[in-house]
Amino acid sequence: MAFTERSEPTRTAILSAARKLLTEQGYDGTTIRAVAAEVGIDPSMVMRYYGSKAGLFSAAVDVKLHLDEVPKVPANKLGEPLARHFLTRWEGDPSDEAIILLLRSAATNGVAAEHMRTIFDTQVARFVRRRIGTGADGTRRAGLVSSQLLGLALTRYVVPLSPVVKMNLDAVVSSVSPVLQYYLTGNLGSAVKARRKATTGS
Amino acid sequence: MAFTERSEPTRTAILSAARKLLTEQGYDGTTIRAVAAEVGIDPSMVMRYYGSKAGLFSAAVDVKLHLDEVPKVPANKLGEPLARHFLTRWEGDPSDEAIILLLRSAATNGVAAEHMRTIFDTQVARFVRRRIGTGADGTRRAGLVSSQLLGLALTRYVVPLSPVVKMNLDAVVSSVSPVLQYYLTGNLGSAVKARRKATTGS
Structure with missing residues (x-):
């Protein structure tokens, strides 16, 4: 999926909220709904960008060992x-x-x-x-x-x-x-x- | 606390149930109540033997490296x-x-x-x-x-x-x-x- 430049701040905010909740609650305790609430957007927006909880997780901890x-x-x-x-x-x-x-x-x-x-x-x-x-x-x-x-x-x-x-x-x-x-x-x-x-x- | 020989089977059953639930649910998802239910005893009995959830956990995974x-x-x-x-x-x-x-x-x-x-x-x-x-x-x-x-x-x-x-x-x-x-x-x-x-x- 191609992202427009305009979506960049939202995606950054979603990933940042996801990392925060994952750190505090672990994977099982973190929901798409809670991440959306943390950013102040609708859960459907998170789903639109990341498809699923697993997709969101992968993006949030996309570890590049460099x-x-x-x-x-x-x-x-x-x-x-x-x-x-x-x-x-x-x-x-x-x-x-x-x-x-x-x-x-x-x-x-x-x-x-x-x-x-x-x-x-x-x-x-x-x-x-x-x-x-x-x-x-x-x-x-x-x-x-x-x-x-x-x-x-x-x-x-x-x-x-x-x-x-x-x-x-x-x-x-x-x-x-x-x-x-x-x-x-x-x-x-x-x-x-x-x-x-x-x-x-x- | 000294245990009587009679209490031994119950304690073994409690530890075994605790290990099973800990494996399936993790520490946070395992409750004294659920362990007691698995054994078919009252939660107060688990508390009497192990004092707390932390005490039960320590006993259940009392790892001796030998x-x-x-x-x-x-x-x-x-x-x-x-x-x-x-x-x-x-x-x-x-x-x-x-x-x-x-x-x-x-x-x-x-x-x-x-x-x-x-x-x-x-x-x-x-x-x-x-x-x-x-x-x-x-x-x-x-x-x-x-x-x-x-x-x-x-x-x-x-x-x-x-x-x-x-x-x-x-x-x-x-x-x-x-x-x-x-x-x-x-x-x-x-x-x-x-x-x-x-x-x-x-």
Whole structure:
């Protein structure tokens, strides 16, 4: 659907109201009616722009990871700038709170979980493919990178674990960088192979 | 409060009903009244045993990580059995679904988040202190271990990312073991120090 320039402020207001209500009430507690009331428009207007509650949600938390902004460094040095990119987006000014909101919603709601899955499956996988070029292996590497990044977001912002929260940004980046590097270019699974070898050899 | 043996079946039934409703409705959607109705008893009986909804929740998802069952191996070989311990608990027979339920609840509810925080802050921290003996550093190591383990639980069970779900148990264990080992005994932050040195030197 093409939008006229005139509709832009209304759409911005709808998305802003949706994010506010989603943060306060969660996905299940947020209705099209309440979003419309918050903006002071008719619910049919929200439906006209976004089609459904799921459509509104997707637009409100349309998370762009902006992975093209990660500095172009050699593959074996990519862990650190990738870690810093995420942390800075989450804690920068202005911070990207949409992904935190999405993570919170995804834990309890299927639509949000599907949306989050798409974002990580596509954006992170594409990034890994472009920068590392690992072929079929790249999808698994992207999944493992996502597991650590989302685990960090979870324990730092959503279910705050004190030692993770207390670290400053540089300390987190420096601790997590070697892990991302290993997932991106390391020999996945070498530990178990080594252990099996040792067991067989003894 | 001391419980008589006679009360045991009722308490088991209450906890089982609570877990069922928490899985289906989430923390906010689960009421003492609904749990009592599911068991076929008076709500006052639930209150008598568990005091409050928060108390009932804590009892229902009283997650014991059983970290004392992790094989006693040297500290520099601890990553693999620790990874295997968690994965096997989550996917074994019978599997421990309480932690998945807790993770789901913790993302949207303060009581559940606090409960999860306590479990990981205390049980994982104690494990690291006992097995690694790293002093003050141990708390941070425990936090980072938790960030990866919870990230794995999140992306494998709660917000399933396809490449993480598709890996079999051995593949996940072998991929994640070196990361846990690094968090347990590695030189945290070495990557950034190396980078800074390289930058200064150039």
